[in-house]
Amino acid sequence: xxxxxxxRLFSATxxxxxxxxxxxxxxxxxxxxxxxxxxxKNCNPERxxxxxxxxxxxxxxxxxxxxxxxxxxxxxxxxxxxxGRCDAPCLGWSYVSNEAVSDTIARVLPVTLSxxxxxxxxxxxLGVGLGMVSALRRGTWLDRAAxxxxxxxxxxxxxxxxxxLLLVFVYNLRLLPVPSYTSIFDDxxxxxxxxxxxxxxxxxxxxxxxxxxxxxxxxxxxxxDFVRTARAKGLAKPKVYGRHALxxxxxxxVTIAGLDVGGxxxxxxxxxxxxxxxxxGRTAVDAVRSGDLPTIMATVLIAAVFVVLANVLVDxxxxxIDPRVRLR
Amino acid sequence: MSLSPVEGVALAEIESxxxxxxxxxxxxxxxxxxxxxxxRLRRDRTAMVSGGLLVFFLLLGLAAxxxxxxxxxxxxxxxxxxxxxxxxxxxxxxGVTGEHWFGLEPNLGRDIFxxxxxxxxxxxxxxFAAALITATIGIVxxxxxGYLGGWLDAVIxxxxxLTLAMPFLIIALALTPTITLRFYGERxxxxxxxxxxxxxxxxxxxxxxSTARLVRGQVIALRERExxxxxxxxxxxxxxxxxxxxxxxxxxxxxxxxxxxxPQFITSEAALSFIGVGLSDETPSFGRMIYDSLDFLQTDPxxxxxxxxxxxxxxxxxxxxxxxxRDALDPKSSR
Numbered sequence: 001x002x003x004x005x006x007x008r009l010f011s012a013t014x015x016x017x018x019x020x021x022x023x024x025x026x027x028x029x030x031x032x033x034x035x036x037x038x039x040x041k042n043c044n045p046e047r048x049x050x051x052x053x054x055x056x057x058x059x060x061x062x063x064x065x066x067x068x069x070x071x072x073x074x075x076x077x078x079x080x081x082x083x084g085r086c087d088a089p090c091l092g093w094s095y096v097s098n099e100a101v102s103d104t105i106a107r108v109l110p111v112t113l114s115x116x117x118x119x120x121x122x123x124x125x126l127g128v129g130l131g132m133v134s135a136l137r138r139g140t141w142l143d144r145a146a147x148x149x150x151x152x153x154x155x156x157x158x159x160x161x162x163x164x165l166l167l168v169f170v171y172n173l174r175l176l177p178v179p180s181y182t183s184i185f186d187d188x189x190x191x192x193x194x195x196x197x198x199x200x201x202x203x204x205x206x207x208x209x210x211x212x213x214x215x216x217x218x219x220x221x222x223x224x225d226f227v228r229t230a231r232a233k234g235l236a237k238p239k240v241y242g243r244h245a246l247x248x249x250x251x252x253x254v255t256i257a258g259l260d261v262g263g264x265x266x267x268x269x270x271x272x273x274x275x276x277x278x279x280x281g282r283t284a285v286d287a288v289r290s291g292d293l294p295t296i297m298a299t300v301l302i303a304a305v306f307v308v309l310a311n312v313l314v315d316x317x318x319x320x321i322d323p324r325v326r327l328r
Numbered sequence: 329m330s331l332s333p334v335e336g337v338a339l340a341e342i343e344s345x346x347x348x349x350x351x352x353x354x355x356x357x358x359x360x361x362x363x364x365x366x367x368r369l370r371r372d373r374t375a376m377v378s379g380g381l382l383v384f385f386l387l388l389g390l391a392a393x394x395x396x397x398x399x400x401x402x403x404x405x406x407x408x409x410x411x412x413x414x415x416x417x418x419x420x421x422x423g424v425t426g427e428h429w430f431g432l433e434p435n436l437g438r439d440i441f442x443x444x445x446x447x448x449x450x451x452x453x454x455x456f457a458a459a460l461i462t463a464t465i466g467i468v469x470x471x472x473x474g475y476l477g478g479w480l481d482a483v484i485x486x487x488x489x490l491t492l493a494m495p496f497l498i499i500a501l502a503l504t505p506t507i508t509l510r511f512y513g514e515r516x517x518x519x520x521x522x523x524x525x526x527x528x529x530x531x532x533x534x535x536x537x538s539t540a541r542l543v544r545g546q547v548i549a550l551r552e553r554e555x556x557x558x559x560x561x562x563x564x565x566x567x568x569x570x571x572x573x574x575x576x577x578x579x580x581x582x583x584x585x586x587x588x589x590x591p592q593f594i595t596s597e598a599a600l601s602f603i604g605v606g607l608s609d610e611t612p613s614f615g616r617m618i619y620d621s622l623d624f625l626q627t628d629p630x631x632x633x634x635x636x637x638x639x640x641x642x643x644x645x646x647x648x649x650x651x652x653x654r655d656a657l658d659p660k661s662s663r
Contacts, residue, residue: 011486018490027502151651155644157595159602159618160636163625171626266495273603274622284498285603288505296502303495311493 004319012312019304024065027293068092068297091301092294096287101298104283109302111181111279114191115198115271116264122203124257127210128250134211135218136241146211153208162201162274169197179275198275202268206260210253217249224248255314262310266303365580368656375652381645389449396442403446403612407437416627430634433617434624440634443612447635448642450611454524455593458531463586465532466539471570473540474547485544488537497599500530504605520611527600527607531593542585546578580657587653591646598639614639 059067070076071090091101134146169176179197182190221227222245230240269281280299287295359367369375388395396402417432430440473484507526550556551574559573575582601607601615614635621632 011489015486015490015493019493022490022494023499026499026506151647152644155591155647156640157598157618157636157643159599159615159622160632160640163618163622163632163636167625167629167632263495266498269497269501269603270599273619281498284495285501288498288501289604296498300495300498300502303498304493307493307495311489 005316008312008315012308015308016304019308020069020301021065023297023300023304024068025061027297091298094287094292094295096290096292096295101294104295105280105298105302108278108280108283110183111277112265112268112272112281114181114184114195115202115268115277115279116261118195119199119202119206120257120261120264122199123206123210126203127207128214128253130207130211131214131216132218132241132246132249135215135222138219146215150208150212150215153205154212156205156208158201158205158270159274161204162197162271165197165201166275179277181277181279195277198268198271198277201274202264202271210257213256214249214253217252218245221245221249251318255318258310258314258317259307262307262313265306265310361580365656369652372652372656374648375656378645378648378652381641382649385448385642385645386452388445389452392445392449395445399442401439401442403438403443404610405438407432407439416624431630433620434628434631440617440631443617444614444635444638447612447614447617448638450524450607450613451594451597451639451642454527454531454597455590457528458535458593459586459589461528461532462535462589463539463582465536467543467575467582469536470540470543471547471574474544475551475566475570475574477548481544484540488540491534491537494534496534496596497603500534500600501603501605503530504600520607523607523611527597531596535589535593539582539585539589542581543578546581547574550574550577584650584654584657587646587650591643591650594639594643594646 067076071092075090089102091105093099094101094104097104130146130149134143137143166179170178176193176197177190180194182194184191222241226248227240227245230244231237235244266280268279269285271277272279272282273285280302284296284299284303286292287299369379416434417437430444432438433440433443469484473481504526507529508522511522547570556569556573559569564573598613598615598618601613602619604619607613607616617635618632618639621628621635624631
């Protein structure tokens with residue numbers, strides 16, 4: 001197991017390294033002058049040159065990259081125009097918002113977490129539950145309704161569902177406030193009521209996919225010999241379906257769920273844009289629009305970290321459940 | 329994927345048909361797996377309805393200039409005289425009339441119906457082009473990785489993982505304007521064909537991984553089989569083995585994945601336009617229209633529904649057809 005773990009962690013580190021190099025090259029080395037986007041409103045040539053110097057853009061690429069990476073690990077000294085000393089996970093300084101990028105990220109990351117985690121719980125419960133029920137009641141109206149639901153949900157667009165939800169619950173029925181983020185520690189009720197539409201929209205679309213997936217898995221598991229054996233031994237239906245079959249059927253679903261959650265944490269761009277909530281995804285979009293390179297770089301890196309971590313976690317989980325994986 | 333089970337089912341079907349007596353005289357008819365899949369597809373009502381809907385959408389997209397002529401309104405024409413003082417369309421449901429079937433856009437007063445038709449054209453073109461390119465890249469890389477194995481497999485698989493680790497929306501968002509700037513500079517007038525080309529290129533860079541994974545897995549399952557060994561023993565080259573021996577055996581899952589990739593690209597294109605990259609306002613696009621309509625949710629709710637329902641219908645039809653195609657090509661699968 002430990003050998004598998006080390007191998008997996010090594011390849012994950014390598015992937016992250018490659019992502020960081022690629023992103024760095026893509027945004028810092030491409031011909032567009034990064035400074036024009038970063039410079040505050042009234043830019044004159046001398047000021048541009050100073051910003052360029054501050055950012056170290058006149059240094060060779062390799063040392064720029066090394067500086068950036070060193071900043072993440074140990075912190076680094078940026079010029080006085082960039083807020084001076086920048087502590088350990090230093091992601092640079094944004095001229096657009098005039099603050100350290102790590103501060104921006106620390107502010108918006110909880111927002112994205114508050115959207116994704118409750119939504120993920122909701123979509124897993126709803127999706128897997130629906131899939132299981134429709135597999136066990138195969139061919140009944142319930143099954144057909146679940147299939148219809150998952151087919152419809154899989155073809156709907158998040159922004160359209162979001163717009164309809166907004167229209168109905170916020171603007172017409174006035175049951176909910178306009179979506180916004182409040183910290184859960186300040187006011188849990190306001191936190192929930194401000195984000196519930198985003199949860200529902202995300203959960204609706206994702207649970208459709210999961211219902212379909214877990215239905216197929218459950219049907220396959222139900223036809224396996226061990227289920228028949230358990231039933232033949234006289235075990236009660238709830239026990240066979242709820243314990244034996246469910247566990248076997250749910251493993252692949254968990255894998256995909258891990259990857260989806262990892263991807264969603266990296267920025268629920270569409271959800272945040274639709275509901276006007278300032279999370280990681282929206283921050284990335286704004287950064288791209290205003291040409292705020294250090295922020296773009298940071299959001300891409302964080303998103304990649306989430307995806308890679310989720311990958312590793314899922315692999316480990318899988319290896320723990322299924323010993324055959326470790327041997328490969 | 330082996331084809332023998334398919335043939336087995338075919339025999340069973342023919343035998344059960346023979347039992348009814350009427351077919352007994354005809355005896356056993358030999359059919360290729362392709363013919364069998366086609367027969368199964370023809371018998372599937374969902375497949376026929378969704379397929380018909382798809383053909384309808386394709387024709388609408390292809391005939392967009394023709395429709396413009398018959399309809400008499402262009403996608404860039406503005407009808408300010410039909411808006412009220414606040415820029416809202418007069419009349420019901422966003423200004424639906426006999427002349428403007430789906431009403432008008434607030435502020436600019438452009439006709440929504442003809443913009444949707446042109447949006448459909450753009451969307452379908454981008455999706456099909458992207459799906460074709462990604463399928464080609466994915467097939468070649470996946471087959472090479474699966475068949476040759478070794479370090480090439482390791483490298484290609486690692487690149488696949490790497491591509492999957494990059495946040496697609498954010499990268500595409502950042503990459504599209506950068507590429508455009510590279511070619512046009514700060515002030516250049518970007519042609520809409522170039523915008524479409526950039527989108528397809530971005531999709532091609534990120535979209536090939538799933539096909540590559542699929543093909544790689546299938547090829548690994550097949551490469552030790554006797555027919556491949558026989559081909560190798562008789563001195564067949566790499567190209568012959570991959571394209572003549574292996575690929576004909578896995579065209580079914582590739583076709584299914586292609587048919588399910590097209591709606592994904594439609595969705596991605598709309599999503600990119602929704603977050604404001606991709607196509608300029610000149611080129612009509614579903615995502616762009618929905619993004620614009622969000623500002624008018626309270627004042628003109630009809631505006632969001634027309635593009636929203638249109639893209640739903642399109643993606644829904646593709647998904648249904650893709651599923652039916654999978655059922656027809658692989659009768660064992662229980663979805």
